[in-house]
Amino acid sequence: MQKQIVHIDLDSFFVSVECRKNPDLRGKPVAIGNANGRGVVASCSYEARKFGVHSAMPSRQAQKLCPQLIFVSSNYGDYIQASREVTSIIEDAVPLFEKSSIDEFYIDLSGMEKFFGTLSYAVQLREKIISETHLPISFGLSKNKTISKIATGFAKPNGYKHVELGTEKAFLAPLSVSKIPMIGKKTSEKLQQLGLHTIGDLQKLSKQHLVAKFGKQGEVMYLKANGLDEGVIIPHSDRKSISTEHTFGEDTVDAERLQTVIISMTEELCYKMRKENFVAGCISVKIRYEDFSTFNQQMSISYSAADHLLIKLVKQLFEKLYQKGRAVRLIGVRLSDLVRGHHQIHLFDDSEGQIELYKALDNINNKYGSKTVHRAATASVKIRSHNPFGKE
Incomplete structure (x- = not known):
């Protein structure tokens, strides 16, 4: 059976969500991010792109190219919710799909032509998503993921492109x-x-x-x-996560030691996420006391794989959970709601310097080992993670 793969991309997703909330932004040059000189553009409208503005560009440079550029602060909760709206529609419509990022999907429609017509079904699905979410989307349809993704680029904005069998090369x-x-x-x-x-x-x-x-x-x-790529669809699961736990040889009441271990665990998980091109949308912390009573605390976050941001949030969760004076047997950290395909370490608050710093540190750790470069405070901590990018 010949494969039929659809690649769906939500056009200028973050901007489109903001325009859905505030229609006055439509048709204007808009950028998501901080207007200050240290920030970068997380997303921008097509009107802004006409001036040369693009994602990951320093905000200062974007303002020089387009003085009338409107900056809108990121609202990650709204973007996550909008992504879930689209995911739910796709989930109800097709048996097999991959959510490759917060705003991109691959759908396997192989065999559908016997019943509905593959292109016709893809068009109807696109129209349904637009009708129910009021978000513009584009798609490419072909025999594999690579060609479909390239075709989507030709379909933008808000259209579709079908590369028929035999015309790929x-x-x-x-x-x-x-x-x-x-x-x-x-x-x-x-x-x-x-x-x-x-x-x-x-x-x-x-x-x-x-x-x-x-x-x-x-x-x-x-x-x-040569159009021969046979990349498989990775079935979507909202339960994808990465986690680690540390059981102490002897129960401890040393709060400083507990924080050092939890920082080290978070640092290691963030490194693994960046290595696999993941960012997380949810974090949770677990504490088990000497009497085996166990407590968990979690929060939804702006999609990120940045140590300095996630460590701060993990420490906040730990402080909410930790009961001073009680001996701790085990602590754990879990990062979940993972999505692939992002080149930024943090979708909304990256500065150009931070991006380059993480790339440099990760390159060293990739070459010489994951703990070659780390925070001085965690130098002596040895942990073992489990369930990397698996289902729980």
């Missing part, structure tokens, strides 16, 4: 190599230096040639360029 050929999702800026520049400017240029090369030049990445490049 012709569709891809004239496009820049940078359009392939896995190709970043550095790889794109290297390809350009080799005279490989379009996907069609890559299609002319053998798999062996690309592997010789780029190693394992070359094989993936070959498959994607």
